[in-house]
Amino acid sequence: MNEKKLTNILSMVEKPGRYLGIEINSVHKEWEKTDVKILLSYPDLYELGMSNQGLEILYNIVNERNDSLAERVYAPGLDLEKILRREKVPLFSLESKHPIEDFDIIGFTLQYELSFTNILNILDIGNIPVHVSDRDEKHPLIIAGGPCSCNPEPMADFIDLFVVGDGEEAIVNIIETYRRSRSIGRDKLLMKLAGIDGVYVPSLYSARYNANGAIRDIKPVTKDIPDAVSKATVDISKNNYQAKPLVPLINTVHNRLTLEIQRGCSNNCAFCQARTYYYPLRLKDKKELIDAAEKGLKNTGFDEISLSSLSSVDYPHIEWLVSELIQKYRDKRISVSLSSLRPDRFSLELVNRIRQTRKTGLTFALESGSVRLRGVLNKSIDEDRMLSAISDACKEGWKLIKLYFMIGLPTEQDEDVQTIVDVVNKIKRINNRLNLNITISHFVPKPHTPFQWVGQENIGSLKKKAGFLSRNLRGKVKVHNVESSLLEAVFARGDRRLGRVIEEAWRQGCRFDQWREHFRFDLWKKAFSAQNISMEFYAARIRDAGEILPWEHIDCGISKATFLKEYRKINGSNTEG
């Protein structure tokens, strides 16, 4: 795109800073001289997408290679979309401003179900047919990875291939196979790519259904393709791709240095998909982390280090790491923060050390107030220890505590909901001046968890429970949008027939569904009824243990038998309780 045109467009949008592509540490390679051109995309607004570490790791891996380049694109804001469509300018990459259709491969990260319509929209504004079947040799290969790929089926119509699991090695294998076989034709190329660890090519599988709507089978269409795809897993201690993170030029969700300290989780919370998707637990070397912090700070100039993982206090060297970092960077006013604290195990000493440099409050995901329910969730928390820790924290001057609860949990009774009020009251009693920010979300049964068979509670009853909590909780209460949770439940455990609904909803104007202000449940409802598909079938229905699940052919490392055993235990505890 010529410069005049670009600056004209940028002048007309509200936040042009999203589209500049000149961030510190962004990589601008020579287009003509590079063989494989890859575009990486987080299908949501820049401010959100820039905080995704997975994409950044891939960006660095690809750009370190001589034979390939990686650029980025995020979902354009509605104002930019309008201008691009009006002026017939195809969506362009941030770095070189090439139309996205000029790339060889476009890779999306699937972080949450409600970003699906954005993917269709990005392709469409980029002049690329949204359907796999409408694309040919001249179009980029559309690939996707990230947590939602553990059930990729709802997006099967739109994505040429999924990478299930860790992307670090898969992307390299894809590039190499692509280089060798790019000219043998798209179908043959996809067959070759399907041989890579963790790669799933949905068009090479077909699904059949029973009269009751459940799946009869999902099978490969030719015999050279495996019946099931196993996710890719890498050794994360080996390489360090965290040394040169991008530094945004505008304020984003996290302008800070994020260091992954471990991947996977040693806990087994029954509602949690992340523990399966990132299984098994792998640790980073503590000394290398110190080194990575030093390099990262030097290359970015950030004033905050965030130690990130699914459950950071479970990292065996966490105390050592935190005190080392704080000591080392105190003079430079660099603060250290931890993602995800577990309420019963955090050491007050550790937290206090962090507080010397940190700005926000303490965050606890309690999930439920009820001891019995937390047992069902397999997330036991020692409440007394938590309360005494909070009490100590208060004395140390902490003023803000953020609490997360879920409602609609399997086997939940009204008295379980009351326990949320009870536990909040207990916390409030410690110190009345403590500020509590309480977030209530709705339980969404996810694939590859022991709860993959259960039905989601209906909207009416969830609303009643949320209403009760909003009236009775002493603190600032935020309740997730219940209709969003319903859609999330539909797509999390959906099958390929849902592709029609996603397309219909997008054509009706749905995008940025994750954003309350853009979420249009009315349009979604219309889309489901236009396609004659029931939300309840996917969200509320209890599956038989014997039913073939849409993700049955995707192996994420923990077997169905293991989940079933846990599921049966929960059902057992239900009848006892």
Next chain:
Amino acid sequence: MEAIQKVKITYGKYGLIRFIGHLDTMDTIFTAARRAGLPLCYTEGFNPRIKASFSPPLSLGFSSDVEFMELFLNETVAVDKLKGSLQKELPEGMIIKSVEEIAVKSKSLNNAIEAAGYRFSFEGFNVDKGLLNERKKKLLEASSVLSMDISGDSGCDFVIGMGGGKKMSSREIARNLLDIDEDEVKKIEFTRKKFFFKL
């Protein structure tokens, strides 16, 4: 930490970086200063900030030849060295024009600004000199525009005072002068050319 040196860093903003707003520009310079390893001073408290002050906000999309920041340092650094190491860390389009040492206790220069000069080009617009002169006269009478020069054919230079008169933004001034609408004025590239300081 006491500041023992204060420098005035004058820089220009050109190209894509002009689409970064005031606060983001400050943060961008701060991270650059950290990467450059400058001996920075911080404010006290739980949320320490780098001690510095900046020239008045520049509208989003404007270029400038004359932005400045006053930065406090806790060690003495040679100005040439500072200029080189900071320039290396700044994003494309932010160009350091000069670094001067000023008295540590001196008052912030911001308070001394009386007026600012801007320029935009007529490129892409049909201009009728007679009409322009009429509109110019009105603007001078009715607003905080202190002076305006449209004698060259290529564009307009004008000075806006910080004091009395009806406050008008540069874009409003251009709209009035050229009689164009809100969307058209967005396409004009303005450049801040000069600050006028009280003596």
